[in-house]
Amino acid sequence: MTTEFNLNLPLAHTALDRDYLSRERETLFEELWKDHQTLVLPMREGRVLLTAGGELKFYAPTQITKNSDLVYLGKDLESSLPVVLAMLTDVEAFELEPISENWHGLRRSGLGLSPRDAAVFTQALALSNWHGSHRYCPKCGNSTSSVRAGWVRRCLDDELELFPRTDPAIIVGVIDSEDRILLGSQGVWEDNRYSILAGFVEPGESLEAAVVREMQEEAGVWVTNPRYLGSQAWPFPYALMLGYLAEYVSGDVMPDGQEIVKLRWFTRAELKAEAKELLLPGRLSIARAIIEHWLGEELVTGE
Ligand SMILES: [Zn+2]
Numbered sequence: 451m452t453t454e455f456n457l458n459l460p461l462a463h464t465a466l467d468r469d470y471l472s473r474e475r476e477t478l479f480e481e482l483w484k485d486h487q488t489l490v491l492p493m494r495e496g497r498v499l500l501t502a503g504g505e506l507k508f509y510a511p512t513q514i515t516k517n518s519d520l521v522y523l524g525k526d527l528e529s530s531l532p533v534v535l536a537m538l539t540d541v542e543a544f545e546l547e548p549i550s551e552n553w554h555g556l557r558r559s560g561l562g563l564s565p566r567d568a569a570v571f572t573q574a575l576a577l578s579n580w581h582g583s584h585r586y587c588p589k590c591g592n593s594t595s596s597v598r599a600g601w602v603r604r605c606l607d608d609e610l611e612l613f614p615r616t617d618p619a620i621i622v623g624v625i626d627s628e629d630r631i632l633l634g635s636q637g638v639w640e641d642n643r644y645s646i647l648a649g650f651v652e653p654g655e656s657l658e659a660a661v662v663r664e665m666q667e668e669a670g671v672w673v674t675n676p677r678y679l680g681s682q683a684w685p686f687p688y689a690l691m692l693g694y695l696a697e698y699v700s701g702d703v704m705p706d707g708q709e710i711v712k713l714r715w716f717t718r719a720e721l722k723a724e725a726k727e728l729l730l731p732g733r734l735s736i737a738r739a740i741i742e743h744w745l746g747e748e749l750v751t752g753e
Contacts, residue, residue: 457693457739460561462682465569466524466533473599479520482532483511489526489533490514491570493578494543497553498571504559506567508533509546518542521577521600523570535574535600537581556685560734572683579687580614588612617689620660621648623740624673626698626715631744632669633721634705635712643729645737647710648691661694669713670704673697679743682736691736695744718745726752 472478482488489508491498499507511534519537526533538546547553556571563571577600587594587605594603594612603612623646624632633644649664651657661676673696681692703713716724722745730751731737742748 457680457736457743458733459680459682459736459739460565460568460734461572461684462680463565463569465527465566466573467527468524469522469532470601473522473601475599478522478599479516479534482522482534483516485532486510486512487531489531490536491523491533491574492518492536492538492543492546493574494538494540494547494553496575496578497555498559498574499547499552500554500559504562505564506570509536514538514546515542519581519596519600521574521581521596523573523577526566528566533570535577537578557732557734561732572685576616576683576685576688577614579685583687584612615688616683618651618657618692619648619684619689620651620657620664620692620694621646621736621740622661622665622673622676622694622696623744624665624669624671624696624698625744628715628717630715630717631721631741632671632698632703632713632715633741634669634710634714636709637711640729642727644712644714645731645735646740648737650689657692657694661696665696666701668706668710669701670706671701672699674699679740680736684736693736693740695740721745721749725749729753 488511490511491506491508492514501507514536521535523533523535556575560568584603585594587610589610590607592605592607594605597604634647635644647665647668651660658676662673665671665673676694676696679693679695681690684691705711705713
């Protein structure tokens with residue numbers, strides 16, 4: 451099952467029934483640890499182990515201590531088997547696999563994964579990143595602990611409950627009246643790396659307003675008619691990228707000089723001709739999917 455629209459979004463597949471009602475069962479992990487078919491995905495600082503065939507390497511519950519930091523991810527939609535994320539300590543991870551190069555991150559390994567594995571890794575990584583940065587209560591500073599199968603962190607002192615967070619960010623292909631696309635280069639990137647423009651949605655702001663504001667801030671242009679194309683999670687650490695096309699209205703193209711240092715309009719012919727020299731967004735990203743949507747075909751790049 452896939453939830454993408456007409457974009458090719460490698461991280462937007464749905465592979466698990468999130469089975470949210472089971473999260474309420476206090477004995478859930480004890481039950482799952484008695485079921486030898488439970489699929490346990492060990493993770494070390496956002497990295498996982500892969501089989502020789504390039505699939506996610508799951509373990510039986512007997513191979514992973516139940517004392518690890520666990521999250522119940524749900525049931526595999528095809529096999530109905532329960533899937534659990536185990537966020538290992540350094541010591542636990544070393545005991546399981548001491549060679550650090552054998553632990554793989556999503557950015558590098560994501561494209562080689564099956565849709566099911568990419569979906570599981572994306573969900574697991576976003577949750578792992580959230581747990582890692584919410585170990586303390588924002589109200590009183592005391593430790594929080596993981597409850598409800600890893601879907602809530604609770605402060606024991608004031609009973610504050612923290613829920614996994616997702617940060618919305620808009621990413622926009624700006625198109626002018628000559629049907630060209632606007633690409634920018636960030637100051638922290640290599641000299642010839644280009645992508646479409648993006649930014650986080652600010653508090654109190656609609657998605658459409660964020661599209662207009664970000665294009666004005668980063669590129670000095672006014673855009674209109676933001677048209678939603680699709681979304682995918684981008685768990686670095688826990689963003690949700692919402693993809694748009696928008697029409698250029700007015701304004702001289704002017705990089706903000708902070709985040710964006712170069713901006714350029716590309717025709718389809720120019721982009722195709724230069725695609726091998728330029729560094730363009732990787733195929734895992736929604737940026738690549740939006741550019742190819744505008745282009746009407748897959749980009750052939752040098753990477
Ligand atoms: Zn507290």
